Amino acid sequence: MKKIYIGPIIGITSAVFLAACGGDDSANTKEKNIEDAAKAHGIDLDATVDAKGDTEKLEIKQGASRIGKNLDLPPDFPADVFISSDWNIMGTIPVPTGGYSIQSMSSDEADVIVKLVRERMIAEGWDEVSSDSPMPQMSRIGFEKDDRMASFNVMENGATRMVQMVTTTKP
Known part of the structure; x- marks a missing residue:
């Protein structure tokens, strides 16, 4: 069974949030920015951003395990x-x-x-x-x-x- 290391994931997730702050303010663009930043670090992440630009849901996948929000x-x-x-x-x-x-x-x-x-x-x-x-x-x-x-x-x-x-x- 693969181990999930929470520390690096939290650090990379923080970087992902920062990447979502610039540029176009649309929810789809922010979701894509978050997901692309995670992907650049080898993380399979799905994000959902609401119309206000707040992150509703984050899902980091590693095999059958999931870590995130909501x-x-x-x-x-x-x-x-x-x-x-x-x-x-x-x-x-x-x-x-x-x-x-x-x-x-x-x-x-x-x-x-x-x-x-x-x-x-x-x-x-x-x-x-x-x-x-x-x-x-x-x-x-x-x-x-x-x-x-x-x-x-x-x-x-x-x-x-x-x-x-x-x-x-x-x-």
Whole structure:
């Protein structure tokens, strides 16, 4: 499995944003400038810019993995695993044992996120098997269903919460 190195990607993504700032102000031109700048560095990136010129979505592709802003869930992501449509999905990475690791950001409070995850997962037939807060800034909750497991980590990140979800088959 290929490793994804976040540091260089963030640096190149910053350069891509700067490249999009000059010249023609149309959304299509800005999208093309962003994508061309990434391509010049060997990065497969798709950008979506709104009519105001703000970047709505960025998607850096490396194999089946995706890193960016406002990503879609993978087409084969399990329908019975809850991911809120309000969360800004920043990473989708396949797990070698079958499943995914999804990283996202939410403006909801951590206790609201945990409550919503618990309600929705149980409604989908998942059994809650663990829940704790190993430190004040982090909450964890785990579920099992059939031969699968799903775990959620909710971490404080200033004004937002980072939500990491991993689903996989049981060992």
